[in-house]
Amino acid sequence: xxxxxxxxxxxxxxxxxxxxxxxxxxxxxxxxxxxxxxxxxxxxxxxxxxxxxxxxxxxxxxxxxxxxxxxxxxxxxxxxxxxxxxxxxxxxxxxxxxxxxxxxxxxxxxxxxxxxxxxxxxxxxxxxxxxxxxxxxxxxxxxxxxxxxxxxxxxxxxxxxxxxxxxxxxxxxxxxxxxxxxxxxxxxxxxxxxxxxxxxxxxxxxxxxxxxxxxxxxxxxxxxxxxxxxxxxxxxxxxxxxxxxxxxxxxxxxxxxxxxxxxxxxxxxxxxxxxxxxxxxxxxxxxxxxxxxxxxxxxxxxxxxxxxxxxx
Amino acid sequence: xxxxxxxxxxxxxxxxxxxxxxxxxxxxxxxxxxxxxxxxxxxxxxxxxxxxxxxxxxxxxxxxxxxxxxxxxxxxxxxxxxxxxxxxxxxxxxxxxxxxxxxxxxxxxxxxxxxxxxxxxxxxxxxxxxxxxxxxxxxxxxxxxxxxxxxxxxxxxxxxxxxxxxxxxxxxxxxxxxxxxxxxxxxxxxxxxxxxxxxxxxxxxxxxxxxxxxxxxxxxxxxxxxxxxxxxxxxxxxxxxxx
Numbered sequence: 001x002x003x004x005x006x007x008x009x010x011x012x013x014x015x016x017x018x019x020x021x022x023x024x025x026x027x028x029x030x031x032x033x034x035x036x037x038x039x040x041x042x043x044x045x046x047x048x049x050x051x052x053x054x055x056x057x058x059x060x061x062x063x064x065x066x067x068x069x070x071x072x073x074x075x076x077x078x079x080x081x082x083x084x085x086x087x088x089x090x091x092x093x094x095x096x097x098x099x100x101x102x103x104x105x106x107x108x109x110x111x112x113x114x115x116x117x118x119x120x121x122x123x124x125x126x127x128x129x130x131x132x133x134x135x136x137x138x139x140x141x142x143x144x145x146x147x148x149x150x151x152x153x154x155x156x157x158x159x160x161x162x163x164x165x166x167x168x169x170x171x172x173x174x175x176x177x178x179x180x181x182x183x184x185x186x187x188x189x190x191x192x193x194x195x196x197x198x199x200x201x202x203x204x205x206x207x208x209x210x211x212x213x214x215x216x217x218x219x220x221x222x223x224x225x226x227x228x229x230x231x232x233x234x235x236x237x238x239x240x241x242x243x244x245x246x247x248x249x250x251x252x253x254x255x256x257x258x259x260x261x262x263x264x265x266x267x268x269x270x271x272x273x274x275x276x277x278x279x280x281x282x283x284x285x286x287x288x289x290x291x292x293x294x295x296x297x298x299x300x301x302x303x304x305x306x307x308x309x310x311x312x
Numbered sequence: 313x314x315x316x317x318x319x320x321x322x323x324x325x326x327x328x329x330x331x332x333x334x335x336x337x338x339x340x341x342x343x344x345x346x347x348x349x350x351x352x353x354x355x356x357x358x359x360x361x362x363x364x365x366x367x368x369x370x371x372x373x374x375x376x377x378x379x380x381x382x383x384x385x386x387x388x389x390x391x392x393x394x395x396x397x398x399x400x401x402x403x404x405x406x407x408x409x410x411x412x413x414x415x416x417x418x419x420x421x422x423x424x425x426x427x428x429x430x431x432x433x434x435x436x437x438x439x440x441x442x443x444x445x446x447x448x449x450x451x452x453x454x455x456x457x458x459x460x461x462x463x464x465x466x467x468x469x470x471x472x473x474x475x476x477x478x479x480x481x482x483x484x485x486x487x488x489x490x491x492x493x494x495x496x497x498x499x500x501x502x503x504x505x506x507x508x509x510x511x512x513x514x515x516x517x518x519x520x521x522x523x524x525x526x527x528x529x530x531x532x533x534x535x536x537x538x539x540x541x542x543x544x545x546x547x548x549x550x551x552x553x554x555x
Binding site for chain 2: 050074078084086102
């Protein structure tokens with residue numbers, strides 16, 4: 001539904017986005033992950049027809065974003081980072097204005113439906129200026145959903161919300177992603193992990209990784225690690241653990257009795273480890289798998305990227 | 313074209329809920345009403361009420377030249393500063409539809425504002441015998457609408473350049489005054505003077521419409537100025553996308 005091909009955008013001399021190529025398939029929630037200033041907003045603005053790219057092409061819902069901008073705009077729902085609201089209008093007046101511009105059929109019915117969807121029915125006649133930040137965000141979302149777009153582009157949809165609101169908006173987006181293509185940007189890693197089917201990690205205007213959150217984790221973390229805590233880790237425990245097929249290394253943890261066991265990827269050896277420890281006569285206090293968090297992966301990737309740049 | 317009306321409609325409603333518009337209307341009617349009352353008062357004392365229907369429209373022209381930039385300053389500048397421009401430029405609306413819609417909304421407001429002042433000539437007409445020169449009055453109002461339309465178009469254009477409403481108002485006023493002053497250089501004959509006279513913003517009004525003369529040349533001047541400003545405004549909005 002979204003195809004971007006070597007998108008490049010210069011602001012003056014400065015490239016905000018360099019050679020971005022990615023794809024979002026139908027019914028997929030694609031996460032755009034990167035630190036602030038990575039070029040997420042610029043990319044979204046290109047895809048929504050707000051600004052043309054300096055180089056490269058993009059197709060959204062089968063239409064070129066430059067040549068067939070109007071067709072693209074009809075099929076895209078867009079929530080910009082600064083939610084575009086008119087504080088002097090009521091929620092319904094605002095949606096009626098947007099709906100008229102978008103020629104939404106059965107507008108009154110659609111307004112009722114989106115208000116239901118974003119849980120704003122009881123605030124329908126409130127002035128937008130009097131709404132809290134979380135409610136405004138929902139009005140922005142309602143605006144993006146009004147014309148039942150095939151593609152939803154959401155720029156930092158949870159920024160500035162409190163934790164309860166964040167959970168609610170994420171749930172809402174997950175629901176939306178079932179029958180639409182959603183491109184969502186965030187700099188919060190756990191959000192991408194929770195909500196997205198696939199993640200594109202972008203740094204300094206270029207893609208550094210692209211995969212499912214789970215895949216990224218296992219690929220980049222390499223071996224899987226298991227942390228173990230036993231009551232006393234002396235004796236031949238270490239060699240017994242090393243003897244388990246699949247174990248690559250056993251290292252001492254920061255505390256006495258803590259062990260970190262690395263195994264070759266794709267084998268779940270937790271049961272064997274537990275059994276081995278107990279059979280060796282030790283008390284097993286704790287055993288858990290330690291996947292590398294997206295945080296670590298992200299730092300790793302973006303660090304590599306800047307090292308490459310400095311080197312080149 | 314329907315988008316133009318939708319945008320104009322929202323703009324027009326905005327004026328009727330904005331305090332700025334009411335302050336402007338209040339000041340305008342206060343000054344005009346005061347001037348009218350004074351004129352009629354002295355007229356009654358001397359037993360000779362001046363039967364000039366333009367008693368009110370004369371000062372109104374000057375007031376409007378100075379206040380219209382306030383009406384247009386927020387049209388695009390505010391959308392640009394609050395970010396709502398992103399909503400409009402990603403909706404299936406063409407850039408020119410946005411610009412023309414904004415201008416039309418402002419024009420609607422100004423026409424309502426000016427229409428109310430028609431009440432003074434009506435009063436005057438009743439008080440005097442044989443009444444006032446209706447043709448001259450209609451011509452003066454018609455010309456005023458054309459001139460205000462041109463000021464609004466220039467204001468809309470300038471507003472497209474700015475994200476700051478006050479800067480937009482200031483720049484608009486400066487440009488209008490410049491166009492006004494140009495006429496002052498046209499003192500004698502000669503090609504340069506002819507050009508200056510043609511460009512002069514207010515002389516097209518005062519020399520003809522105000523005197524009851526509707527000349528195609530003057531209509532063309534204001535209409536082409538309006539179209540040019542709106543065209544350039546659309547170009548400015550489009551060029552902002554490329555930055």
